[in-house]
Amino acid sequence: MPIHFLIAILSFCCMSTAVIAQTAKLPETVKVDPAALNIEPICDPKIAASWREAQEIEGVKIKESRLCNPDNPAWIAAAVKGTNNISMATLMQTGLSPDAIIKTDDLDGDGDPDRITIKLEIMELNGSSRDFDGLVPTFDIAPGIQPGAWVFAPKTSGMSTENFESVRANPLLRLPSPVIRVEVGDIVQIVLENTHYFPHSIHLHGVDHPFSHHEYGGNDGVPQTNEMHLMPGERRVYEFQPRHAGTMFYHCHVQTHTHLAMGLGGIIIVEENRPNNWLQTLNIGGGQVRHPSVAIKEDFDQEYDLHYHAMDKELTGIIQKYNDPRLIAHEMNQRYDITDSTEDYFTLNGLSFPYTLRESLITVEPDQKIKLRVLNSGGELLALHTHGHHATITHYDGVEHNPIAQIMRDVFDLAPAQRLDLTLNTTNDGLHSYGEGNWLFHDHREKGITTDGMSEGGSMSAIVYKSYLTEIGLPKGSHGVDLNTYFSKEFYQRKVPVWQDLDKAGTLGTPAGQTGMTAGIDPATRTSLLNFLYGLLLGISIYLLIAKRQLAKQAVLRVVSLLKGSKGSIKND
Amino acid sequence: MIKYFSILLVGSLVIGPHAYATEPIKPVDHSGHTMQHDDGHDMVHGDDHMMDAPPSEHSKGHTTPEGHTSHQGDGHHHMDEDHIMDHEGGMIMGQNFDKLPTSCDSISEEIEITVRAGRKYAEKFPGTAFAFDNQEWRVKPCAKVTWHFINEDHVRHQFMMHGLPRYLYKYGMFHLEVTGPKTISGTIIMPGADETYLVHCDIAQHMENGMKAQLVVGKGGENLPSIPGLTPYAFTDIYKHVDLPQVSDKTDEDSIMKQVADLFDSNSLNSGMLIFGLLFGVLSVPLIRKLKPIRKSNNNNQ
Numbered sequence: 001m002p003i004h005f006l007i008a009i010l011s012f013c014c015m016s017t018a019v020i021a022q023t024a025k026l027p028e029t030v031k032v033d034p035a036a037l038n039i040e041p042i043c044d045p046k047i048a049a050s051w052r053e054a055q056e057i058e059g060v061k062i063k064e065s066r067l068c069n070p071d072n073p074a075w076i077a078a079a080v081k082g083t084n085n086i087s088m089a090t091l092m093q094t095g096l097s098p099d100a101i102i103k104t105d106d107l108d109g110d111g112d113p114d115r116i117t118i119k120l121e122i123m124e125l126n127g128s129s130r131d132f133d134g135l136v137p138t139f140d141i142a143p144g145i146q147p148g149a150w151v152f153a154p155k156t157s158g159m160s161t162e163n164f165e166s167v168r169a170n171p172l173l174r175l176p177s178p179v180i181r182v183e184v185g186d187i188v189q190i191v192l193e194n195t196h197y198f199p200h201s202i203h204l205h206g207v208d209h210p211f212s213h214h215e216y217g218g219n220d221g222v223p224q225t226n227e228m229h230l231m232p233g234e235r236r237v238y239e240f241q242p243r244h245a246g247t248m249f250y251h252c253h254v255q256t257h258t259h260l261a262m263g264l265g266g267i268i269i270v271e272e273n274r275p276n277n278w279l280q281t282l283n284i285g286g287g288q289v290r291h292p293s294v295a296i297k298e299d300f301d302q303e304y305d306l307h308y309h310a311m312d313k314e315l316t317g318i319i320q321k322y323n324d325p326r327l328i329a330h331e332m333n334q335r336y337d338i339t340d341s342t343e344d345y346f347t348l349n350g351l352s353f354p355y356t357l358r359e360s361l362i363t364v365e366p367d368q369k370i371k372l373r374v375l376n377s378g379g380e381l382l383a384l385h386t387h388g389h390h391a392t393i394t395h396y397d398g399v400e401h402n403p404i405a406q407i408m409r410d411v412f413d414l415a416p417a418q419r420l421d422l423t424l425n426t427t428n429d430g431l432h433s434y435g436e437g438n439w440l441f442h443d444h445r446e447k448g449i450t451t452d453g454m455s456e457g458g459s460m461s462a463i464v465y466k467s468y469l470t471e472i473g474l475p476k477g478s479h480g481v482d483l484n485t486y487f488s489k490e491f492y493q494r495k496v497p498v499w500q501d502l503d504k505a506g507t508l509g510t511p512a513g514q515t516g517m518t519a520g521i522d523p524a525t526r527t528s529l530l531n532f533l534y535g536l537l538l539g540i541s542i543y544l545l546i547a548k549r550q551l552a553k554q555a556v557l558r559v560v561s562l563l564k565g566s567k568g569s570i571k572n573d
Numbered sequence: 574m575i576k577y578f579s580i581l582l583v584g585s586l587v588i589g590p591h592a593y594a595t596e597p598i599k600p601v602d603h604s605g606h607t608m609q610h611d612d613g614h615d616m617v618h619g620d621d622h623m624m625d626a627p628p629s630e631h632s633k634g635h636t637t638p639e640g641h642t643s644h645q646g647d648g649h650h651h652m653d654e655d656h657i658m659d660h661e662g663g664m665i666m667g668q669n670f671d672k673l674p675t676s677c678d679s680i681s682e683e684i685e686i687t688v689r690a691g692r693k694y695a696e697k698f699p700g701t702a703f704a705f706d707n708q709e710w711r712v713k714p715c716a717k718v719t720w721h722f723i724n725e726d727h728v729r730h731q732f733m734m735h736g737l738p739r740y741l742y743k744y745g746m747f748h749l750e751v752t753g754p755k756t757i758s759g760t761i762i763m764p765g766a767d768e769t770y771l772v773h774c775d776i777a778q779h780m781e782n783g784m785k786a787q788l789v790v791g792k793g794g795e796n797l798p799s800i801p802g803l804t805p806y807a808f809t810d811i812y813k814h815v816d817l818p819q820v821s822d823k824t825d826e827d828s829i830m831k832q833v834a835d836l837f838d839s840n841s842l843n844s845g846m847l848i849f850g851l852l853f854g855v856l857s858v859p860l861i862r863k864l865k866p867i868r869k870s871n872n873n874n875q
């Protein structure tokens with residue numbers, strides 16, 4: 001019986017070795033069939049095409065957006081008039097709470113309201129649940145990429161999800177925290193209603209604000225110097241009357257090393273005081289400002305808010321791994337070590353490529369002057385590169401640079417928390433612009449164009465001239481790469497060979513695996529498996545040798561005698 | 574969200590934005606419904622009415638009774654009879670004073686239940702952040718229940734009930750929402766069957782962190798999971814031993830007793846193994862001794 005077993009193992013080993021040894025032809029290239037991928041529509045089908053048009057709602061003029069996923073125009077109307085000055089019909093289209101943005105009192109009599117109250121809540125995105133094995137409410141920064149995040153969100157009404165059946169977040173609950181716009185001289189109240197299970201605060205980085213308010217107390221948002229933590233379920237008013245205009249930054253100052261990275265930071269802009277200056281108080285999701293201020297309209301054709309951020313998946317994963325706030329606090333405050341951290345997700349206005357194509361393109365026409373306000377809320381230096389253009393740096397951190405000393409660049413370095421105001425000039429003179437095209441703009445630290453190391457991803461977007469924009473607001477790719485693959489979660493799960501479709505033969509695709517009995521086993525496993533079989537064989541032989549030593553002895557003797565016999569016969573010859 | 578309200582919008586367009594902002598509160602007028610009820614059309618009435626833009630005079634009949642909200646002074650915006658919102662976002666949705674569920678012949682009892690919500694009610698449930706003061710309420714089938722929802726926090730909370738019959742309640746929901754500290758009230762009629770309904774706050778992480786309860790009608794149905802202090806969690810964390818500094822650590826840091834104690838404390842697994850090893854050693858010696866004579870006897874047999 002053991003003999004049969006031995007033969008079987010022996011033959012198996014021979015077969016496996018034969019497969020490896022056979023090198024006459026290498027395996028064929030195999031391809032992923034697009035039909036096997038979960039490809040999302042490039043533009044969100046839920047968004048009405050009419051949202052892209054130039055329009056007027058509640059007397060608010062809203063500029064055209066050529067993007068595939070434009071902002072809800074009702075959001076813009078509500079942000080300009082205030083939720084207290086619009087019809088219930090418009091308000092119902094926003095999902096905002098009726099007290100989200102309150103505008104009253106024209107204090108200087110110049111035709112616009114000067115008392116502005118903005119109510120912000122704190123919402124968790126892609127958090128865990130004790131009820132089911134999944135995340136809620138979900139917000140994808142790229143196909144299938146759902147980092148746990150916290151955001152300041154405009155005060156909403158109703159559910160956190162689209163509806164009771166869906167786990168997808170209400171569209172107002174998203175990254176980044178909204179862009180806030182106020183006017184010099186406005187009496188601004190930012191009311192923070194802490195709907196989250198952790199303490200938080202707001203620090204108004206760069207915005208003129210008193211250290212302490214006579215009525216509301218601490219106003220700088222720093223627990224160690226200024227005010228107590230704003231606990232869950234509590235509300236705090238931050239009041240200020242800014243005297244200086246500029247692009248600034250607001251963020252949570254509680255455990256800032258984790259809370260800011262989790263998403264609790266946004267752009268706040270103080271606009272110059274002008275008559276009849278009804279500002280778009282919130283630019284939800286950032287990007288194109290469809291109702292720019294009077295001062296911006298004087299000097300520019302367009303304005304864009306560009307908020308760059310980066311996240312470490314080890315940090316963002318904590319709220320997905322634990323439910324108990326005490327465990328999350330322990331993990332974040334005591335165990336997570338930011339000095340050992342690496343950033344994995346890079347976003348522009350809360351999204352990574354290819355979703356940046358949906359709503360963060362800079363769409364231009366020749367001979368335009370465009371204002372770009374850029375914030376880096378990530379933990380490292382950013383090196384923003386504009387293909388085909390040199391833009392001019394006009395402001396650093398909300399302060400105008402000496403006009404005669406302003407410089408032009410094509411790489412803009414932004415330290416963490418830094419803001420730059422850029423003027424992008426689309427005049428085709430070989431310096432400002434090299435002409436019309438679909439020009440990339442991206443972080444030139446190359447990891448910045450990846451999503452967890454998978455390229456193309458990250459905060460990459462494009463400056464697209466009208467002639468290079470399709471009907472639905474997507475850039476016409478002159479190189480012909482099919483964008484669809486990027487809109488599948490499998491791509492970012494590293495399941496799609498990036499170069500499989502570069503040529504028909506798929507010369508740089510993925511080779512098929514070995515066929516036969518060991519197919520589907522990787523080389524390392526196969527080697528150890530073979531080693532194990534050889535070992536087994538050796539063991540069995542030794543066992544047989546000892547157990548049947550009498551038989552073996554006889555066999556050896558017989559062979560020896562045979563040999564001797566043959567030798568003898570040779571001798572005899 | 575947008576979709577969620579789009580149907581209501583149709584109604585609100587007809588009614589006009591601030592039509593009721595300054596109107597005095599009128600008593601409830603259910604005449605329209607009573608008529609339809611008598612016709613036996615109440616089953617379809619709910620859905621049809623919600624989908625169509627109601628004629629404005631119809632809507633006028635349905636203002637909220639004074640006693641049901643605590644913040645009447647500044648008036649309400651009326652989307653339609655089914656969705657009432659004040660200027661601070663206080664909201665009543667899916668209210669039902671008079672539409673009898675098909676499973677009921679009559680209203681069995683008329684009761685009022687007060688529900689308090691806030692961070693302070695989570696204190697008795699370690700590992701939660703927000704809670705209601707009660708995690709379970711019991712009513713009779715066909716009960717007419719008026720809920721007084723008192724939010725004691727300074728943020729938004731919701732009292733949201735799910736699983737109600739859709740022919741009476743849009744999306745099968747009854748929803749109270751208010752930013753505290755404030756009270757909001759609403760009335761519903763429970764169906765006749767024994768059933769357990771989910772009650773929660775849908776603000777991100779509120780239900781997940783404690784704001785979950787159930788309403789048991791009659792004998793009730795199956796219990797819902799993850800209700801603090803009431804039912805087991807569907808998913809729970811793993812709690813590992815945490816080594817926190819103790820007062821006793823500080824007092825005699827140099828004593829030998831302290832160091833011995835530390836040796837055992839520092840690694841619970843190792844100290845456990847040490848004891849295990851000790852026990853094993855002590856117990857196994859007599860066992861081995863017992864085995865020896867057997868071996869000897871075996872040897873003798875050979």
Ligand SMILES: [Cu+2]
Nearest residue numbers: 200252254259
């Ligand atoms: Cu914070």
Ligand SMILES: [Cu+2]
Nearest residue numbers: 730731774779
């Ligand atoms: Cu709540």
